[in-house]
Amino acid sequence: MEQKQYTSKELLKRFVPYFKKYKGTLCMDLFCAALTTVCELVLPLIMRYITNEGMRDLAALSMQTVGRLGLLYLVLRIMDGIASYYMADMGHVMGAKIETDMRRDAYRHLQQLSNTYYNNTKVGQIMGRVTNDLFDVTEFAHHCPEEFFIAAIKTVISFFILAGIHLWLTVLVFLCVPLMAGVCMTLNFRVKGAFRKQRHQIGELNARIEDSLLGHKVVKAFTNEGIEKEKFEKDNQKFLDIKKESYKYMAMFQTTVKMFDGLMYLMVVVAGGIFMVKGLILPGDLVAYMLYVTTLIATIRRIIEFAEQFQRGMTGIERFLQIVDADIEIFDEPDAVDLYDPKGDIVFENVSFEYPDDHNRVFKRLNLHIKAGEKVAIVGPSGGGKTTLCNLIPRFYDVTCGRVTLDGEDIKHFTLKSLRGSIGIVQQDVYLFSGTIYENITYGRPGASREEVVEAAKRAGAHEFITELKEGYDTYVGERGVKLSGGQKQRLSIARVFLKNPPIIILDEATSALDNESEFEVAKSLARLSEGRTTLTIAHRLSSIRNSDRILVLTEDGIVEEGTHEQLLEQKGMYFHFYNMANQLK
Structure with a gap:
């Protein structure tokens, strides 16, 4: 997915x-930065005074004067230590808080993004942006204002002090600064580009590792460990090549800075020496001059060293913005209201739909009326739009044309939270969160009591197998429920919907991946779940929908057949064909 780039x-x-x-x-933090800078700039002035006084009249330079200057510098150093502690402690905490705020904003925005975004963005890339990319923001948020503020103070004050000592020598030295800045900015631009590529490749590497580890059973089943190693090695080597590029530009950057450092020192030594020989500058002034130039060069070096951190921070901010600027395609309309006590009467009026990313049309001018409490089954060939049709009801996607109504009102007039809160979905691919059985069931209605959770499990036919487990409802299910069988996971997902207790149920091939025994148990649970609710069932196994009030045959041409199981068999059309094929496979 192409990402926007920012200046x-x-x-x-x-x-x-x-x-x-x-x-x-x-x-x-900036006050403390100014304080430490002033403390640092006082030392050359003290050395200038002592040197000049000593050269003019060493006897006039009393122990009392030296002691006072020493005491002044000691006090300044204590102040510098306190200020530095505050900057290192509270300054970094401020950066960490900003990082936390940004991560929170990114996560909140991710929760609002539609299926289209996730269909086109790798999870590894998203995780890298929300975690790794924002780590550098802590240092950036703290050091960016601090370092530039200190550099500005040191440069300005140093210029005025040095100009007061010798104007033309100062002009010669400072002529190097804009030239150095121009060269460094050019190299910085290239460093930023290299870091951007580096961060992108880290995301690709994360995605590759995640894909391989989550599919480790398939890898082992097909003995394709070698292929996965080759894929990883290719991405890993690409990451190394990008890092080599970034280090090359960093080396050019640092070498350029050192050359300009040498040039500035050379000017001070040669020009300063000539001016001192001609009596245009005092020895103490030259000593102070050298100390200030050293301070100035050290400041420039700190900025240069900070440049890598700066570019890492800017890259992290850019990748953060690419998340928070992603379009929210499904949102509450300005006049949206909460949905209360829905009956479940659903109507599709001249609905056309095509996917927003590839504009692949699924159906055109579809009309369908599902009465409140009716049990409707949808069958048809793969790619006919069965799941897509059901995804339009909770607004996982919005219709391209036409409208979907619930109890006579366009579903866009209801808030997403209340609309989706009225719909329960049981899918073929059950997702269980890493945690306990109890935590996964209560996901259907957070805050439900233990008694309500147990009752939901009983109605879903899950209580018996749960109580047979060693830890019962406190059993850890593993990542994605890996410790449970397919039938057990499916019954937990049904218990979750029972606890939610919605008036509308969508069953998306909920039993197609189960064995016969598990299918029988889950089918009983689904039958209980459907009682008194508007139910849409997508099924490949026709035996599970024989008792539906109405069966629809949906193809890319729309609804081509409609009726009860017996009526459709009498028509001897597509449903009859599907039914006979299913019997032959038994």
């Missing part, structure tokens, strides 16, 4: 508002 100005403009909550801490 540095855009990134900083979007990032700065995160400081608003912590402006008190930021101001105190």
